[in-house]
Amino acid sequence: MEQGADVRNRIARISAHLNPSTDHIQVEGSSSLWRADCRAKGGSPGFRVAILGAAGGIGQPLSMLMKMNPFVSVLHLYDVVNAHGVTADISHMDTGAVVRGFLGQSQLEDALTGMDLVIIPAGVPRKPGMTRDDLFNINAGIVKTLCEGIAKCCPKAIVNVISNPVNSTVPIAAEVFKKAGIYDPKRLLGVTMLDVVRANTFVAEVLGLDPREVIVPVVGGHAGVTILPLLSQVKPPCSFTQEETEYLTSRIQNGGTEVVEAKAGAGSATLSMAYAAVKFADACLRGLRGDAGVVECAFVSSQALGLLSSQVTELPFFASRVRLGRNGVEEIYPLGPLNEYERVGLEKAKKELGGSIEKGVSFVRK
Numbered sequence: 001m002e003q004g005a006d007v008r009n010r011i012a013r014i015s016a017h018l019n020p021s022t023d024h025i026q027v028e029g030s031s032s033l034w035r036a037d038c039r040a041k042g043g044s045p046g047f048r049v050a051i052l053g054a055a056g057g058i059g060q061p062l063s064m065l066m067k068m069n070p071f072v073s074v075l076h077l078y079d080v081v082n083a084h085g086v087t088a089d090i091s092h093m094d095t096g097a098v099v100r101g102f103l104g105q106s107q108l109e110d111a112l113t114g115m116d117l118v119i120i121p122a123g124v125p126r127k128p129g130m131t132r133d134d135l136f137n138i139n140a141g142i143v144k145t146l147c148e149g150i151a152k153c154c155p156k157a158i159v160n161v162i163s164n165p166v167n168s169t170v171p172i173a174a175e176v177f178k179k180a181g182i183y184d185p186k187r188l189l190g191v192t193m194l195d196v197v198r199a200n201t202f203v204a205e206v207l208g209l210d211p212r213e214v215i216v217p218v219v220g221g222h223a224g225v226t227i228l229p230l231l232s233q234v235k236p237p238c239s240f241t242q243e244e245t246e247y248l249t250s251r252i253q254n255g256g257t258e259v260v261e262a263k264a265g266a267g268s269a270t271l272s273m274a275y276a277a278v279k280f281a282d283a284c285l286r287g288l289r290g291d292a293g294v295v296e297c298a299f300v301s302s303q304a305l306g307l308l309s310s311q312v313t314e315l316p317f318f319a320s321r322v323r324l325g326r327n328g329v330e331e332i333y334p335l336g337p338l339n340e341y342e343r344v345g346l347e348k349a350k351k352e353l354g355g356s357i358e359k360g361v362s363f364v365r366k
């Protein structure tokens with residue numbers, strides 16, 4: 001049995017590692033004290049993950065799901081509102097990760113220091129009648145500021161950008177990192193997983209299959225015609241009529257708008273996005289851990305591997321199937337054989353994508 005003085009000493013040692021306003025660790029008996037002590041020193045195995053925009057519609061369910069992820073040992077929840085409320089709530093879940101909350105710009109650096117993976121769902125969502133590009137004026141500045149913090153505090157972290165318009169916010173992040181001299185294209189990934197999740201679901205419906213059995217590669221970008229599902233490469237192998245192809249392509253490209261309209265002014269996809277973001281983050285962590293054969297679609301620099309020969313298109317960024325590993329993107333797969341319908345779609349996608357990328361680049365360079 002520990003004596004009173006020993007317990008007090010332990011509390012004093014733990015306190016030295018904790019911020020009482022942000023850390024939520026149960027301190028009851030000697031065994032829980034010991035656990036808290038180990039974790040406060042980063043003693044438990046696993047990755048350190050920060051979510052920026054953690055109190056939002058995506059941020060909250062994403063935080064909850066990341067708290068359930070067995071690869072996560074430390075979870076930092078940052079927002080400009082309600083970060084501590086969400087943190088207190090999530091910290092009561094009896095899973096392994098230690099959760100800490102950070103509120104407002106003055107705590108951004110503490111939120112980011114030492115992180116292995118940073119997920120960014122911060123920013124405003126669409127309302128009916130808006131395009132994702134209509135969010136640029138507000139979200140570009142938010143992403144820029146957050147990435148400046150990443151460059152300073154965790155330059156080696158893998159960064160998952162969710163904030164729209166992804167086709168522009170990822171180039172913004174790249175430019176910020178270049179300016180800071182820490183840009184590693186392998187570590188910056190735009191999250192297009194929701195397009196894949198939707199494509200798997202809609203294709204499975206048409207084929208009468210379980211969506212978990214279906215894999216649809218979706219390439220290009222994350223807005224309207226830039227979302228290019230490759231229905232000729234669906235697994236398991238199958239074929240579609242022209243009518244099915246047109247229906248599926250249009251439904252996948254307009255999936256976001258379908259949700260925005262159904263929510264009728266109350267925002268855009270949050271729950272399915274949190275699911276998709278966690279699926280993607282989990283893949284990034286499995287890659288970091290050294291698992292083999294982790295392949296997902298993501299919007300990445302076409303030169304992520306520093307080899308012009310690996311460039312999928314002439315554009316500087318493009319969503320492709322990528323293999324994830326210890327350094328982030330380890331391999332970018334070529335588009336593979338496209339049918340005529342997909343070749344036409346690719347040309348449309350590239351035209352729009354080029355302008356969106358350029359808009360992001362010049363926002364930082366101006």
Ligand SMILES: NC(=O)c1ccc[n+]([C@@H]2O[C@H](COP(=O)([O-])OP(=O)(O)OC[C@H]3O[C@@H](n4cnc5c(N)ncnc54)[C@H](O)[C@@H]3O)[C@@H](O)[C@H]2O)c1
Nearest residue numbers: 053055056057058080121122123124125162163164194273
């Ligand atoms: N990539 C995708 O597939 C995809 C899917 C759905 C939504 N999105 C995008 O994700 C973003 C967030 O959507 P949402 O529904 O969660 O919105 P939301 O408004 O519900 O939440 C956004 C959160 O960001 C926070 N925030 C704002 N400025 C911030 C800053 N400077 N630093 C930190 N946090 C800040 C807000 O306080 C809020 O909590 C939107 O831009 C939306 O378009 C992307």
Ligand SMILES: O=C(O)C[C@H](O)C(=O)O
Nearest residue numbers: 126164255256257268269
């Ligand atoms: O459609 C939106 O504005 C949000 C997101 O990009 C989505 O695809 O659901």
